[in-house]
Structures are given as C-alpha cells and as structure tokens.
Amino acid sequence: MKTRVRELRIAAGITQQQLADLVHVSARTIISIEKEQYSPSLMLAYRIAEIFGTTVEELCCLKENRILEDNRYEDLS
Secondary structure (H helix, E strand, C coil), X not given: CCCCHHHHHHHHCCCHHHHHHXXXXXXHHHHHHHXXXXXXXXXXXXXXXXXXXXXXXXXXXXXXXXXXXXXHHHHHC
C-alpha cells in the first residue's frame, strides 16, 4: 500500500528509528511501510497520522489506493 510516511517523516526531520520509537514499533516496520512492503494496521496508521497531524485517509492515500485496487479487479474480469 502506498503511504506518505516517508514524505512526512522527512519533512518533519525525524529518522525512521525516531518515528518507530514514537509509535512503539521497530525501525524495520517503518522501513517496510515506506517501501510499500507492509501495510500498517489501523491503530499503527492512526498513531503515525497523529504524529504528523494528518488523517489516516491522507497518510495512507486511501482514495488513490482504492482506485488502484479497483483497477486491478477490473483487469481480472
């Protein structure tokens, strides 16, 4: 899943480890989210969104990800 975690983290001037510590996960989890290899749980997405003063919808690019997923399903038809 595409997210804005990397973009927001860099803009805030914090490291992956610092963000991980703030939301109680490992740095590897943050790295995996940023590389689109792992989708955060709803609670983790909420915690990260709070850190950056944004919404889960914006953080996780939900509208964009829904469109991409819908297109994949259409391609299977």
